[in-house]
Amino acid sequence: MVKLAKREEQIMQAFWSLGKAYIKEIIPELPDPKPHYNSVATMVKILEEKGFLDHETVGNIYNYYPKISREEYQKHAMKDIVSQYFNNSYPSMLAFFAKEEKISDTELDELVNLIKSNKK
Amino acid sequence: MVKLAKREEQIMQAFWSLGKAYIKEIIPELPDPKPHYNSVATMVKILEEKGFLDHETVGNIYNYYPKISREEYQKHAMKDIVSQYFNNSYPSMLAFFAKEEKISDTELDELVNLIKSNKK
DNA sequence: AAGCTAATACTAATGAATTAGTATTACAAC
DNA sequence: GTTGTAATACTAATTCATTAGTATTAGCTT
Numbered sequence: 001m002v003k004l005a006k007r008e009e010q011i012m013q014a015f016w017s018l019g020k021a022y023i024k025e026i027i028p029e030l031p032d033p034k035p036h037y038n039s040v041a042t043m044v045k046i047l048e049e050k051g052f053l054d055h056e057t058v059g060n061i062y063n064y065y066p067k068i069s070r071e072e073y074q075k076h077a078m079k080d081i082v083s084q085y086f087n088n089s090y091p092s093m094l095a096f097f098a099k100e101e102k103i104s105d106t107e108l109d110e111l112v113n114l115i116k117s118n119k120k
Numbered sequence: 121m122v123k124l125a126k127r128e129e130q131i132m133q134a135f136w137s138l139g140k141a142y143i144k145e146i147i148p149e150l151p152d153p154k155p156h157y158n159s160v161a162t163m164v165k166i167l168e169e170k171g172f173l174d175h176e177t178v179g180n181i182y183n184y185y186p187k188i189s190r191e192e193y194q195k196h197a198m199k200d201i202v203s204q205y206f207n208n209s210y211p212s213m214l215a216f217f218a219k220e221e222k223i224s225d226t227e228l229d230e231l232v233n234l235i236k237s238n239k240k
Numbered sequence: 241a242a243g244c245t246a247a248t249a250c251t252a253a254t255g256a257a258t259t260a261g262t263a264t265t266a267c268a269a270c
Numbered sequence: 271g272t273t274g275t276a277a278t279a280c281t282a283a284t285t286c287a288t289t290a291g292t293a294t295t296a297g298c299t300t
């Protein structure tokens with residue numbers, strides 16, 4: 001899967017939140033300063049060429065929706081990140097967060113349960 | 121902290137591995153095709169301007185070393201990632217990995233111990 | 241000290257991502 | 271059916287990242 005550039009990814013995030021949207025609806029989701037409508041339209045078209053979006057035509061306007069799910073993309077993106085920062089080791093990534101104390105004991109217990117139940 | 125571009129980050133990764141290095145030593149660490157010596161020198165200079173590297177002069181040549189540690193940078197980079205993909209929730213990121221079953225039971229136990237011992 | 245070598249400095253060119261203008265189109269309202 | 275509106279299409283310009291050329295410099299060798 002192609003890695004998305006920054007702005008492309010912001011736009012995909014907006015679509016993933018909204019599910020289905022007109023370009024008009026995407027713009028408010030983007031961080032300030034808001035880009036020009038046509039800038040977004042261009043990126044959306046590129047995203048469609050890349051296979052990330054598809055559209056239905058409603059009268060005169062296009063209603064776009066994601067063709068690739070956030071989860072699918074995350075899977076690839078995180079794989080890259082783990083390979084880049086953590087030498088391809090998921091445990092060493094988790095150890096990093098452990099050291100950073102970003103996870104509370106309660107959360108930890110919940111996660112352990114979640115992981116174990118997923119394994120069954 | 122500034123987010124590094126792809127090549128900049130590759131170069132920083134090389135410095136983080138080597139600790140201290142001449143430009144000459146960085147090049148073999150980079151993925152093929154190896155960039156031109158001067159291309160690397162330019163990026164290294166930019167990285168120095170951005171505060172990621174510093175150097176000592178040894179006779180006629182510069183010996184560069186990281187001013188910002190890999191851990192420091194990771195902390196920021198991962199913060200961005202978690203905010204971007206996981207709505208600022210570290211637990212929800214971990215849940216994602218749990219679902220992906222990237223973590224074995226043994227690894228999980230080790231991590232739980234690691235996290236708990238860090239908390240003391 | 242003149243010439244050789246290996247480094248850095250400076251800078252122009254390329255390429256990718258992004259922006260936004262102008263042109264075009266389709267439909268709706270009158 | 272002409273006009274107005276709001277969308278998309280096309281494309282030129284800008285910006286940022288990256289590359290690599292040429293120029294310069296410092297020190298070593300003779």
